[in-house]
Amino acid sequence: MRIGGLPFVALAMLSLIVGLLAGLQRIGWRNEIIETSIIILKNNMDKHDIISRNDIIALVDSFYEKVKANALLGPVFSHVDWPKHLPVMYGFWSSMLLGETSYSGNPLQSHLPLPIDSTHFNQWLALFEATLDELFAGERTEETRMRARAIAGVFQHKMGLKI
Structure with missing residues (x-):
């Protein structure tokens, strides 16, 4: 139980x-x-594991509030239409973690034109993992952490960045 x-x-x-x-x-x-x-x-x-789309929404909303306020990442993503983008991120993570089919797209393509390097990816991961640690604990939480690290690694590799 x-x-x-x-x-x-x-x-x-x-x-x-x-x-x-x-x-x-x-x-x-x-x-x-x-x-x-x-x-x-x-x-x-007091924490529970990521088990629902509402958990995904809480994770994504809290994480992107940190991104927007971050001195390094905030300016890079200042052009983002957040009311439009956040539901896309809910779909992305819900598809990855909950088996939903609510996301279709190519996340790498949208990151290629951004002026980012490995420092940005490291900061992204630090904020993402801090958000996970603040809100959740459990097996799917750790799976989320590992997937985020893998995504960052693949993106950096595909973008020709030093990892």
Whole structure:
């Protein structure tokens, strides 16, 4: 049985660990590692895996807000018609991760004319992975991470960029 992105047994074990760490704090064992561990464990317990189109929408919306605000990536994508582009991205990721057939297109073609290099891809990946980590945890989340890395690698290779 799964609760969120974790099997029930794993969730129970995490709860036990959080309780033990909190107990150590109560008896005076205070240090940064214990406090950080509690925060990380509690945050991950509240997350679920990517399971629906609504999850994809949350991921894409949150990620592209970061892209738009980013000093390196924002200017490169300032020409994008976001209300038109975001549904395309929902379809792309839903097709890849959920098996939908809502995307058709060639994402590489639209990136070829952009003034980007490996630095841009590294920043894109950093923001994408940070968004994943903020919102989700689980097997499909890790699959998403691996697919994003693969896409970045293929794009850079096809664009003749140094990886």
